Amino acid sequence: MWNHTMAEAECIFCNKKSSQIVIEEEGYQCRKCPSCDLIYISNRPSLEEIEKLYNNNVRANRSADASISGFFTRRLHARHHLRIIKKFIKNGSLLEIGPAEGAFLYEARKEGFEVEGIELNTIQANFIKNRLGISCEESPLNAFSFDGKKFDIIYHRDVISHFYDPIAEFQKMNDRLKDNGFLIFETGNLGNVELKYFKLFTNFQLPDHLFFFSDKNLKELFRRTGFEFVKVYRYSKVPLLWIMRGLKTKTDQFTVREGKKHLLDPNLSFEKINMFTFQYLLRNAFNYFSYLILYKIGYVIPKKGRPQSLFVIAQKKK
Numbered sequence: 001m002w003n004h005t006m007a008e009a010e011c012i013f014c015n016k017k018s019s020q021i022v023i024e025e026e027g028y029q030c031r032k033c034p035s036c037d038l039i040y041i042s043n044r045p046s047l048e049e050i051e052k053l054y055n056n057n058v059r060a061n062r063s064a065d066a067s068i069s070g071f072f073t074r075r076l077h078a079r080h081h082l083r084i085i086k087k088f089i090k091n092g093s094l095l096e097i098g099p100a101e102g103a104f105l106y107e108a109r110k111e112g113f114e115v116e117g118i119e120l121n122t123i124q125a126n127f128i129k130n131r132l133g134i135s136c137e138e139s140p141l142n143a144f145s146f147d148g149k150k151f152d153i154i155y156h157r158d159v160i161s162h163f164y165d166p167i168a169e170f171q172k173m174n175d176r177l178k179d180n181g182f183l184i185f186e187t188g189n190l191g192n193v194e195l196k197y198f199k200l201f202t203n204f205q206l207p208d209h210l211f212f213f214s215d216k217n218l219k220e221l222f223r224r225t226g227f228e229f230v231k232v233y234r235y236s237k238v239p240l241l242w243i244m245r246g247l248k249t250k251t252d253q254f255t256v257r258e259g260k261k262h263l264l265d266p267n268l269s270f271e272k273i274n275m276f277t278f279q280y281l282l283r284n285a286f287n288y289f290s291y292l293i294l295y296k297i298g299y300v301i302p303k304k305g306r307p308q309s310l311f312v313i314a315q316k317k318k
């Protein structure tokens with residue numbers, strides 16, 4: 001696919017190379033740093049190659065389509081996360097990085113937060129602006145985003161594995177938070193997962209995912225970029241991964257392709273877009289079930305050394 005002309009990458013925290021290859025997928029290899037447990041693509045694509053990947057229209061369309069049609073499910077996740085967030089901060093300005101179709105922003109606004117988003121996918125950004133009426137920019141966070149405004153909360157979900165330079169991105173987020181502002185995000189814990197569980201994953205989405213972090217890596221990221229760790233909620237992904245693996249061929253049927261016409265029809269209520277066909281209902285039933293398995297059952301079962309979803313609350317240091 002790409003010409004891997006780049007030299008073998010090293011751990012971004014320890015600046016050392018590793019000989020341990022733990023994932024091979026799509027011509028990419030991930031190595032695990034023996035000192036800090038970071039898992040990273042070692043034959044790393046260049047920033048230019050990554051940008052090409054994200055600007056691929058077919059791919060962008062497909063992901064926009066899938067995520068807009070998944071609005072119902074993503075609202076469930078959003079409400080779950082907002083219940084937790086409100087234990088720490090009840091209102092204020094909130095920026096979401098990578099909101100996809102904006103379900104979280106939509107729910108957060110209902111809860112009284114003043115919301116804005118940064119979404120690089122144009123179809124999704126337009127959905128957020130035009131259908132949800134939420135302010136959304138389409139360039140990566142920089143000094144000029146939202147006229148330099150500072151936020152009470154910066155939120156993202158499943159985004160940090162995609163950052164080309166996670167340390168620099170966390171630094172930027174820190175700069176854009178008010179004093180004591182919250183950085184709140186969801187991510188995985190693959191760096192802490194025992195290798196025998198890797199076979200539960202049907203794929204690791206290389207090279208979209210460039211890094212997989214460990215607990216130690218998150219603490220180090222916070223230390224270097226001016227954050228204080230507040231709390232982490234842990235959910236075991238094992239039952240869900242196990243089910244997804246078993247259903248692999250069947251869940252592919254739920255990918256809705258013909259739904260797009262409905263989604264872009266401005267006369268239809270977007271809250272009802274999922275209700276058109278039996279296929280949508282089936283998919284939503286399945287997604288609701290997955291939500292319960294991850295966040296309810298996954299919360300109470302053993303988690304050490306196993307794949308987890310982490311919901312992390314951090315706060316900007318004074």
Ligand SMILES: [Zn+2]
Pocket residue numbers: 011012013014015033034035036037038
């Ligand atoms: Zn390391």
